[in-house]
Amino acid sequence: MSTLLGRLTPWIAGAAALIALPHVFTSGFALTLMSQIGLLIVFALAYNMLLGQGGMLSFGHAVYFGLAGYFTIHYLNFIYEEQVPYIPVTLIPLLGGLVGLFFGILIGYVSTRRAGTTFAMISLGFGEMVTALTLVLVAIFNGEDGIQTDRVLGEELFGITYGPNIEVYYLIAGWCLVCTLAMFLLTRTPFGRISNAVRDNPERVEFIGYSSQRIRWLAFSLSSFFAGIAGALHAVNIEHVGFEQVSVIQSGLVLFMVYIGGAATFVGPIIGATLLYFLQSTLTGVTEAWVLYLGVLFVGVIMFFPGGLAGLISMHQPIWRARARLLAPLLVPYSRFLAALIVCVLGCIGLIEMLYFRSSRLSTETELVIYGVESDPFSAGPWLIFAAAAGLGAFAIRKTYPGAVSAWNTAIADARARPLG
Amino acid sequence: MESIIFAMFNGVLYGMLLFLLASGLTLIFSMMGVLNFAHASFFMLGAYFAYQISEGLNFWAALFVAPVIVGLVGAGVERWGLRPVHRYGHVAELLFTFGVAYVIEELVQMIWGRVPVPYEIPELMSGALFTWQGFDYSIYRVFMLVVSVVIFVALFALLTYTRIGLIIRAAVSDPVHVATLGHDIPRIFMWTFGFGCALAGVAGVVGGNVLGTEPAMAIQLGPIVFVVIVIGGLGSLGGALVAALIIGVVTRLAIFYDYGLGSLFLSLGLEIDTAGLLRDFTRITTAQVAPVLPYLMLVLMLIFKPRGLFGTRDV
Numbered sequence: 075m076s077t078l079l080g081r082l083t084p085w086i087a088g089a090a091a092l093i094a095l096p097h098v099f100t101s102g103f104a105l106t107l108m109s110q111i112g113l114l115i116v117f118a119l120a121y122n123m124l125l126g127q128g129g130m131l132s133f134g135h136a137v138y139f140g141l142a143g144y145f146t147i148h149y150l151n152f153i154y155e156e157q158v159p160y161i162p163v164t165l166i167p168l169l170g171g172l173v174g175l176f177f178g179i180l181i182g183y184v185s186t187r188r189a190g191t192t193f194a195m196i197s198l199g200f201g202e203m204v205t206a207l208t209l210v211l212v213a214i215f216n217g218e219d220g221i222q223t224d225r226v227l228g229e230e231l232f233g234i235t236y237g238p239n240i241e242v243y244y245l246i247a248g249w250c251l252v253c254t255l256a257m258f259l260l261t262r263t264p265f266g267r268i269s270n271a272v273r274d275n276p277e278r279v280e281f282i283g284y285s286s287q288r289i290r291w292l293a294f295s296l297s298s299f300f301a302g303i304a305g306a307l308h309a310v311n312i313e314h315v316g317f318e319q320v321s322v323i324q325s326g327l328v329l330f331m332v333y334i335g336g337a338a339t340f341v342g343p344i345i346g347a348t349l350l351y352f353l354q355s356t357l358t359g360v361t362e363a364w365v366l367y368l369g370v371l372f373v374g375v376i377m378f379f380p381g382g383l384a385g386l387i388s389m390h391q392p393i394w395r396a397r398a399r400l401l402a403p404l405l406v407p408y409s410r411f412l413a414a415l416i417v418c419v420l421g422c423i424g425l426i427e428m429l430y431f432r433s434s435r436l437s438t439e440t441e442l443v444i445y446g447v448e449s450d451p452f453s454a455g456p457w458l459i460f461a462a463a464a465g466l467g468a469f470a471i472r473k474t475y476p477g478a479v480s481a482w483n484t485a486i487a488d489a490r491a492r493p494l495g
Numbered sequence: 496m497e498s499i500i501f502a503m504f505n506g507v508l509y510g511m512l513l514f515l516l517a518s519g520l521t522l523i524f525s526m527m528g529v530l531n532f533a534h535a536s537f538f539m540l541g542a543y544f545a546y547q548i549s550e551g552l553n554f555w556a557a558l559f560v561a562p563v564i565v566g567l568v569g570a571g572v573e574r575w576g577l578r579p580v581h582r583y584g585h586v587a588e589l590l591f592t593f594g595v596a597y598v599i600e601e602l603v604q605m606i607w608g609r610v611p612v613p614y615e616i617p618e619l620m621s622g623a624l625f626t627w628q629g630f631d632y633s634i635y636r637v638f639m640l641v642v643s644v645v646i647f648v649a650l651f652a653l654l655t656y657t658r659i660g661l662i663i664r665a666a667v668s669d670p671v672h673v674a675t676l677g678h679d680i681p682r683i684f685m686w687t688f689g690f691g692c693a694l695a696g697v698a699g700v701v702g703g704n705v706l707g708t709e710p711a712m713a714i715q716l717g718p719i720v721f722v723v724i725v726i727g728g729l730g731s732l733g734g735a736l737v738a739a740l741i742i743g744v745v746t747r748l749a750i751f752y753d754y755g756l757g758s759l760f761l762s763l764g765l766e767i768d769t770a771g772l773l774r775d776f777t778r779i780t781t782a783q784v785a786p787v788l789p790y791l792m793l794v795l796m797l798i799f800k801p802r803g804l805f806g807t808r809d810v
């Protein structure tokens with residue numbers, strides 16, 4: 075009984091947090107932010123069914139997200155014109171999911187015949203094709219302008235109209251919780267396990283009697299289903315869908331979220347979606363270089379922490395499982411390394427911001443403010459300071475990194491030496 | 496008839512440009528198993544370097560210097576970026592090059608700004624070489640064709656008749672054996688990667704001033720190059736050439752002969768929907784469909800002949 079309760083605890087805590095969040099962060103900006111993060115979590119988890127659990131790297135998964143979005147908008151508009159049967163907005167995401175599932179089954183049949191690099195290329199090809207089609211088939215996709223709708227169809231259960239944003243937030247939060255639970259339980263089924271096996275060794279899977287191609291197809295279709303739900307939620311939330319939602323940019327964004335968050339764990343995509351969308355919506359107004367930082371972060375994660383943020387956390391799990399006190403000796407070497415990293419990053423950011431400022435050639439009207447200090451990118455002073463910070467930081471990183479690694483090695487060895495419990 | 500020849504000429508030209516990109520990509524892929532997502536970014540770097548060099552010196556200096564710089568940058572990316580990622584597997588390598596493509600695009604915007612730069616055709620070659628049947632064949636386009644054909648022949652000769660080519664071809668088919676013979680495989684990888692990037696750089700130098708030198712040029716061309724190497728068959732240079740020419744000619748002809756699909760449906764005896772959501776299927780013309788055609792060919796190829804035209808192994 076206690077184990078069941080222990081297993082349920084994260085879900086109950088998650089549900090409580092979803093309910094409480096709008097009462098803590100009451101501003102309109104925070105509400106839109108949280109709604110968007112909620113649906114992106116669904117999208118990222120769906121994507122991770124492919125990348126993390128099935129070993130399929132897709133560059134075109136936004137196709138199912140976006141097409142479901144387009145379909146949802148058209149369906150809502152058709153309900154107004156009374157051309158289609160009425161469906162309450164509460165259940166519209168399910169319809170989006172079915173659209174995603176339909177295209178997932180269709181396109182998945184062709185693309186999941188191969189795995190690995192070829193699959194990645196085919197997914198890119200389909201992504202590009204659909205993006206190009208949105209600009210050609212104007213009646214359905216309306217080109218670069220996209221299509222829009224009004225999500226208020228009238229009163230539903232308990233007088234909900236989905237007019238106020240708070241009601242849409244709870245719609246998204248509810249679907250997010252349900253989908254997260256469904257996708258989590260899916261990883262525990264025989265299908266989830268065999269999907270992992272196909273990722274690790276498709277040949278062996280064939281030998282025990284499964285068709286690895288079928289498994290990939292099934293995983294792809296189910297993933298498209300959840301991506302479709304996310305796309306429909308996006309359409310309901312924003313009331314607009316454009317070609318950006320099917321494009322490779324959106325596909326790349328969800329890939330970044332999942333990989334930076336950590337594809338090897340279930341919670342990784344949740345962390346990644348939350349962090350990246352939060353950074354994106356707060357930083358795009360502040361700096362021009364946001365995409366550059368995102369790209370550098372992504373490349374850095376691939377090169378140095380392939381497990382992502384969640385991987386970094388789970389690296390330490392055996393240590394605190396054995397005895398939490400073993401974490402204490404890590405504190406000093408870790409904070410040394412972190413301090414060096416922060417100095418280096420701050421220096422690099424300063425340099426990049428000044429370069430961007432110079433290339434955009436707005437120097438006469440505006441002044442560049444970095445870290446609250448006015449910095450003139452046309453004088454040598456700031457350049458020297460930031461370059462020194464970047465150089466010193468890089469030097470310190472090299473010096474402190476071995477200490478951090480050896481501290482972790484000692485801690486993990488100690489943890490393994492002790493019997494559990 | 497005259498117009499067909501003119502459209503074919505432009506198609507072949509575009510196809511040869513695609514081949515310059517695809518040849519390096521397919522060499523790298525078949526040798527290292529790495530699909531270099533950033534390949535078109537090196538094409539873009541070639542164009543921007545050529546612009547910068549021709550501002551300071553002239554076009555001819557750019558033609559020879561810019562590809563060398565691009566090749567060195569590529570070799571550096573392989574040495575300090577890709578090689579450490581190698582141990583995490585092919586998916587990580589592909590992801591790495593995907594990230595590099597983002598970073599290069601942003602760095603280009605950081606240095607040269609978000610708007611196109613005025614990289615012009617050299618004045619010496621701006622006129623028409625000859626006029627035939629009412630169409631001007633410009634000197635520069637003929638020059639582009641000559642450059643790409645010369646490079647194709649040189650590449651072919653290099654791979655077929657030289658010792659370096661022999662080692663490269665051996666490393667493509669069986670890297671482990673070549674390593675046991677005492678060749679430094681990581682170094683061969685590095686220089687092949689750099690060489691492939693330099694070829695993309697050449698394409699950037701000669702193509703940048705015709706196609707337009709702007710930050711979006713890599714994203715526009717990159718996926719089409721992937722289509723070329725899949726249709727041609729991975730690892731096959733001859734296949735890459737044929738596929739590049741087919742895609743070049745087909746897309747240019749589709750734009751040149753702007754047929755409406757509606758008349759096609761009519762001649763097939765199909766009903767035409769002129770008001771509903773599907774009305775675009777009957778109203779669009781082949782010129783509008785042209786950007787979709789390469790991907791359509793890719794899908795058809797994967798369904799019916801997944802090895803590509805000349806591929807010897809499964810993709």
